[in-house]
Amino acid sequence: MIRADVIYTGRYISDSYVYNNKKQRMRSLILWIAEIVFLAVLGVWALAYLGHSAISVYIKIALVFYAVSVFSNVKKIIKLLRQPKVMENTPPDEEKREFFFDDDVFTFVKRGTISEVKREFTYQNLYAATETNRYFFIHLYKNTVCIIGKNDFSEGTALQLRELLVQKMSDKFLIDTEGSI
Numbered sequence: 629m630i631r632a633d634v635i636y637t638g639r640y641i642s643d644s645y646v647y648n649n650k651k652q653r654m655r656s657l658i659l660w661i662a663e664i665v666f667l668a669v670l671g672v673w674a675l676a677y678l679g680h681s682a683i684s685v686y687i688k689i690a691l692v693f694y695a696v697s698v699f700s701n702v703k704k705i706i707k708l709l710r711q712p713k714v715m716e717n718t719p720p721d722e723e724k725r726e727f728f729f730d731d732d733v734f735t736f737v738k739r740g741t742i743s744e745v746k747r748e749f750t751y752q753n754l755y756a757a758t759e760t761n762r763y764f765f766i767h768l769y770k771n772t773v774c775i776i777g778k779n780d781f782s783e784g785t786a787l788q789l790r791e792l793l794v795q796k797m798s799d800k801f802l803i804d805t806e807g808s809i
Contacts, residue, residue: 630729630784630792632776643763643809644775660701667694727766727776729784729792734766736774751796758802759790760809 671694728735734754738745747768755767764786766774778786793801 630789631782632727632780632789633782634725634727634776634780636723636725636775644765644773656704660704664698664701667697670694725774727774729789731792736766736768751793754797754800756800756802757793757797758804759786759793761805762809764789764793 671691723741724739726735726737726739728737732750734749734751736745736747736749749768755769755772757767758765762778764776764778766776768774776789781789790803
């Protein structure tokens with residue numbers, strides 16, 4: 629059996645935010661840059677095709693819309709690149725979580741001051757799992773994830789958990805150690 633005991637701190641929460649938003653931020657950035665390039669090519673083509681002397685009122689209006697769109701997209705890109713870790717200042721919930729990895733079942737126990745929740749999942753019923761440099765992200769469902777730090781194991785090791793997840797979830801387990809978290 630492998631066991632991890634975790635009390636989520638602000639660091640866990642902010643790293644979870646970064647992990648969950650990394651791909652979405654990149655898609656948005658690529659889309660906005662592609663839109664700027666497309667509009668620039670369209671604008672150059674319109675000017676070259678129609679010539680400077682033949683610019684009609686419609687082309688002038690289109691160029692104004694183009695300028696506004698480029699300005700808007702550049703603002704979005706700058707905002708996205710400067711986006712702070714919104715979750716950085718989120719206070720931790722300080723609830724204790726225990727994770728048990730047996731041969732056939734993953735058990736998640738959340739202990740609060742008022743209640744206790746215990747859930748069991750077979751590895752086939754888990755949505756996915758990802759290993760990063762510092763964490764294991766166990767996706768119970770598409771939008772529900774448990775975060776386990778590689779230093780949180782009270783029984784077993786991170787290497788043993790990796791081997792178990794490769795064995796039990798081979799097609800749903802991803803090792804992503806290229807990022808910062």
